[in-house]
Amino acid sequence: MNPPHERHIRLSGAFNVRDLGGYASTAGGTTxxxxxxxxxxxxxxxxxxxxxxxxxxxxxxxxxxxxxxxxRQPSSFADHVSVRYHHIPLFDGLAPADxxxxxxxxxxxxxxxxxxxxxxxxxxxxxxxxxxLAEEGAVLFNxxxxxxxTGIVAAMLLSLAGVSSDEIxxxxxxxxxxxxxxxxxxxxxxxxxxxxxxxxARLLSSEPATMLAxxxxxxxxxxxxxxxxxxxxxxxxxxxxxxxRILAQ
Numbered sequence: 001m002n003p004p005h006e007r008h009i010r011l012s013g014a015f016n017v018r019d020l021g022g023y024a025s026t027a028g029g030t031t032x033x034x035x036x037x038x039x040x041x042x043x044x045x046x047x048x049x050x051x052x053x054x055x056x057x058x059x060x061x062x063x064x065x066x067x068x069x070x071x072r073q074p075s076s077f078a079d080h081v082s083v084r085y086h087h088i089p090l091f092d093g094l095a096p097a098d099x100x101x102x103x104x105x106x107x108x109x110x111x112x113x114x115x116x117x118x119x120x121x122x123x124x125x126x127x128x129x130x131x132x133l134a135e136e137g138a139v140l141f142n143x144x145x146x147x148x149x150t151g152i153v154a155a156m157l158l159s160l161a162g163v164s165s166d167e168i169x170x171x172x173x174x175x176x177x178x179x180x181x182x183x184x185x186x187x188x189x190x191x192x193x194x195x196x197x198x199x200x201a202r203l204l205s206s207e208p209a210t211m212l213a214x215x216x217x218x219x220x221x222x223x224x225x226x227x228x229x230x231x232x233x234x235x236x237x238x239x240x241x242x243x244x245r246i247l248a249q
Contacts, residue, residue: 040146059137
């Protein structure tokens with residue numbers, strides 16, 4: 001049976017825009033189409049791209065990039081009249097990846113994700129709360145490549161929806177095929193910045209095992225994402241609101 005929508009949303013100015021719909025939940029049913037979108041940077045969108053996303057029901061954008069990234073490449077939705085734009089930098093508590101590689105000559109992407117889970121919990125929780133309270137319509141969250149910060153948020157949402165770890169890891173690894181051209185361009189830029197080719201390739205990889213390591217860490221240390229998330233208003237049922245947004249009725 002063919003899915004009702006294409007997962008990869010093809011645009012001219014962004015290359016890793018994907019729908020989180022159509023994944024089976026262990027609780028029964030599937031995740032909703034055209035409700036939650038993951039993406040790379042949105043600074044080069046054409047007017048036609050913007051119209052495409054608005055036509056999919058886009059009403060909320062959550063930009064996970066740093067202040068410096070946004071200053072260099074402002075989002076096309078930062079001042080949009082019909083889209084609510086939120087800036088929640090997700091990795092501000094982490095050392096820059098380039099600096100880590102320069103210091104050690106090595107880079108473990110799985111370890112970086114685990115470190116992000118431990119150090120960036122308030123920001124990840126804020127993203128979850130923002131999604132829970134977003135107005136009706138599709139929510140899109142993005143970073144620069146649509147892989148690391150975006151991948152962690154997607155894993156959190158799919159985990160809350162009861163999607164299996166293997167499916168979550170497979171969704172994460174789609175970047176390797178659907179956005180191969182973007183990854184090659186980013187790899188070339190990383191090498192220009194002085195990274196060795198092997199380190200740049202590891203930094204921009206999206207192997208399923210990397211995501212599985214993060215999911216295992218959150219499960220072992222926190223008992224899963226339901227227990228991991230720490231909301232500023234703990235008496236509010238954010239989890240149910242997120243489930244209502246991501247799970248098909």
